[in-house]
Amino acid sequence: MSNAPSSAAQFAVGIDLGTTNSTVAFAPLSSEPCEPELLPIPQIVQPGQVESRLALPSFLYLPREGERESLETSLGLEPARGVAGNYARDQAADNPQRVVVAAKSWLCYSRQGRSEAVLPWQAPDEVPRVSALDCTTRFLEHLVAAWQAAHPEAPLNGQQVVLTVPASFDPAARELTRQAALAAGLPEDFVLLEEPQAAVYCWLSRQGDAWRRQVGAGDSMLVVDVGGGTTDLTLVTVAEDDGQLVLERTAVGNHLLVGGDNMDLALAHLVSQQLQAEGHSLDPWQSVSLWHACRAAKERLLAEDGPDEHTISVLGRGSSLIGGTISTTLAGQQAAAVLVDGFFPRCSLDDRPQPHASSGFQDIGLPYESDPAITRQVAAFLADHTTADALPSHLLVNGGVFRSPAIRDRLCETVAAWCGGRLTQYTDPADLDHAVALGAAYYGWTKHRGGVRIRGGTARAYYIGIETAGLAIPGMPRPLRALCVAPQGMEEGTQADVPSEPVGVVVGAPARFRFFSSTMRGDDQVGQKLDRWQDDELVESDPIELQLTSQNAGDEPFVPVRFQSRVTELGMFELWCHAIEGEDRWKMEFNVREQDEAPQ
Amino acid sequence: MxxxxxxxxxxxxxxxxxxxxxxxxxxxxxxxxxxxxxxxEAPQPAGEPAAAKPPARSEALTLLAALQREARLVDLMQEKLEQFSDAQVGAAARPCLQQSAAVLERVFALAPVVEQAEGERVAVPEDASPAAYQWIGEGQDPTGQVVHPGWRATRVDLPQWTGRDSDARIIAPAQVKR
Structure with missing residues (x-):
């Protein structure tokens, strides 16, 4: 029962807040073994009709005023603030201007849209706007309401809740997710868990104690988690500590905006070109039908013993269903060329993502990956984080796209070729869509009942930018120095004083520091100063700031402080300033608003 | 009472x-x-708070609405089939039937009444209901050959109607473009 936070909790609840689908899994804390199940989520499927599904599509429809009453449910959600789920996803075809898609991608895209109400992107004026933060809160409120309706005897804010985030989420995106979660009614002590780790926990829960025979000390497991909109890479190594095998998450990749939906769209693009060549054109509604038809075609054509070709039909709109139906045949080889060779090309470990490959996904305001080749992204990840003698020995894949054996085999063969052929691959096709939620629930269960834990701490090292003193040259920015405030792998529940010169925080004006993270500089220690670095070594995210009032500082114009970094028990990174004289401490906050003013 | x-x-x-x-x-x-x-004491019989309220909408219409929404089955059936060739009807029917099957699977999780396949022998329970087992032919043998394994719903999980009473007979909305 070590550090069990909610002693009265009856359930472990895992929430996977996905880019395109959200799922909830739960397990009673009293049962052993832990066998999490999925929560059915009631949602609007058509005005006046509610149906329970195992996933809540992460789409938010902003209804017209006259529609709101028909979109009310017994869950007590307020339709005026947006309707999540199946109906919202269907409306993306007919009323795309009123539907927010991929809110999660906006949440980690630091330029805009996180807390500003700019979504749906480029919507006409009569449509209300929301921010990615509002949107995330709405999805979570819906999931919380679904839980309360199903378990009125066990309010969610008293349960052991685990919410997953991409491993690649930066501290500001995690903080926003936490704010949304608390606003939606999750308990104060809910835990954030990285999605690929959740997939590993799902694997561990399926293996039971057998996992200790599957891997040995010195092994490492590459986790490739391809979601609807993002791809997340993580490396977990196996070590021996006091005769026990321990797991440690040693590296995570950068945020890659390419996922299963891009693959279905790529196939739909191919088919629509083929249809155009045959003299048919599709309206937007038919295009979405085509997208769904292509998802089905993908699974059929790339299945084991799949057919050589598959007929894709898009029904006519309105009353001309049969007369307006357009059909074409898609050959298995064509589908394989687009999907397997396009997204998982064979490549060598020395290959790198191509910066200017055309992708066609640029039009919705998000910085989609310019190179959709996931194998090349994996190659770059392994080259950055492993050495030739420590390449992965195990591969765990997660995400619906891996239901296709052709895609699974291609990824596995490609990685195996780099690793000298010794690579054990794990997939449980039944879990591919739900492993993250199931694994999160299992993780919550182990917090109460015990079980193997993946160590890891922070995935990245964090830095703040400090302008160097010296002569200012008009028109030139002062040279910037990066100060490491947290090393990679800083453990949950620890803190570190950052050795540095005193820094003066001016009273009455925000003291703002540029903030950077690095997945690549694994050896930097806290207090390390960098005068120069490679462009790709440090990634800048939102600035972190602090505003002191005269109440904090007395009559002094500025307060000399040093920094202290903390990683909370719940996995949140925090940076604090503490006054050199006296005991005062202040927490710094990420500024996620739009940067219209230059930092002072 | x-x-x-x-x-x-x-x-x-x-x-x-x-x-x-x-x-x-x-x-x-x-x-x-x-x-x-x-x-x-009458209004709240234990466990059946809504016992007295008849559903505002027939569940049959709710099912039909689901089949229309997800598979456009009503549109297909309302077409004048004689105007089209078999190939045209087939092309439209395939996706429509596939999606209808997906709806039925989700709502009813269909399963055969007997596990045995057509042509195999099956033992019919003595007290078998004629709704579940239908004899074809005469005799005393309690076993027989499966001609059709039957169908049953392993669950009934229909969408819930939350709309207005005046909309209870709407199957699909008219769509109007601005």
Missing amino acids: ALGTAFRAFFGSLFNSETSARVQAALDGEDATEQATPRI
């Missing part, structure tokens, strides 16, 4: 304003004892 009273209270209130006023008074806790004592 309680359920019967609930029905009486409900239908009484629905069709008779005097009864309605008395039930209202009883619900509000006013003294209605001189009328009929049991009615005071």
Whole structure:
């Protein structure tokens, strides 16, 4: 029962807040073994009709005023603030201007849209706007309401809740997710868990104690988690500590905006070109039908013993269903060329993502990956984080796209070729869509009942930018120095004083520091100063700031402080300033608003 | 007893304003004892709070709406089939039937009544219901050859209707472009 936070909790609840689908899994804390199940989520499927599904599509429809009453449910959600789920996803075809898609991608895209109400992107004026933060809160409120309706005897804010985030989420995106979660009614002590780790926990829960025979000390497991909109890479190594095998998450990749939906769209693009060549054109509604038809075609054509070709039909709109139906045949080889060779090309470990490959996904305001080749992204990840003698020995894949054996085999063969052929691959096709939620629930269960834990701490090292003193040259920015405030792998529940010169925080004006993270500089220690670095070594995210009032500082114009970094028990990174004289401490906050003013 | 009273209270209130006023008074806790004592406890039979309210919408229409929404089955069936060639009908029917099957699978999780495949022998229980097992031919043998394995729903998980009563017969909305 070590550090069990909610002693009265009856359930472990895992929430996977996905880019395109959200799922909830739960397990009673009293049962052993832990066998999490999925929560059915009631949602609007058509005005006046509610149906329970195992996933809540992460789409938010902003209804017209006259529609709101028909979109009310017994869950007590307020339709005026947006309707999540199946109906919202269907409306993306007919009323795309009123539907927010991929809110999660906006949440980690630091330029805009996180807390500003700019979504749906480029919507006409009569449509209300929301921010990615509002949107995330709405999805979570819906999931919380679904839980309360199903378990009125066990309010969610008293349960052991685990919410997953991409491993690649930066501290500001995690903080926003936490704010949304608390606003939606999750308990104060809910835990954030990285999605690929959740997939590993799902694997561990399926293996039971057998996992200790599957891997040995010195092994490492590459986790490739391809979601609807993002791809997340993580490396977990196996070590021996006091005769026990321990797991440690040693590296995570950068945020890659390419996922299963891009693959279905790529196939739909191919088919629509083929249809155009045959003299048919599709309206937007038919295009979405085509997208769904292509998802089905993908699974059929790339299945084991799949057919050589598959007929894709898009029904006519309105009353001309049969007369307006357009059909074409898609050959298995064509589908394989687009999907397997396009997204998982064979490549060598020395290959790198191509910066200017055309992708066609640029039009919705998000910085989609310019190179959709996931194998090349994996190659770059392994080259950055492993050495030739420590390449992965195990591969765990997660995400619906891996239901296709052709895609699974291609990824596995490609990685195996780099690793000298010794690579054990794990997939449980039944879990591919739900492993993250199931694994999160299992993780919550182990917090109460015990079980193997993946160590890891922070995935990245964090830095703040400090302008160097010296002569200012008009028109030139002062040279910037990066100060490491947290090393990679800083453990949950620890803190570190950052050795540095005193820094003066001016009273009455925000003291703002540029903030950077690095997945690549694994050896930097806290207090390390960098005068120069490679462009790709440090990634800048939102600035972190602090505003002191005269109440904090007395009559002094500025307060000399040093920094202290903390990683909370719940996995949140925090940076604090503490006054050199006296005991005062202040927490710094990420500024996620739009940067219209230059930092002072 | 309680359920019967609930029905009486409900239908009484629905069709008779005097009864309605008395039930209202009883619900509000006013003294209605001189009328009929049991009615005071009637409205909330344990576990069946909505027992008296008939569904505003036929579940058959809810199912039809789901088949239209997800598979456009009504559109297909309402087409004038004689105007089209077999190939055209086939092309439209394939996705429509596939999606209809997906709806039925989700809502009813269809399964055969007997595990045995067509042509295999099956033992029919002595007390088998004629709704579940239909004999073809005569004899005393309690086993027989499966001609059709039958179908049954392993669950019934229909969408819930939450709309207005006046919309209860709408299967699909008219779509109007601006």
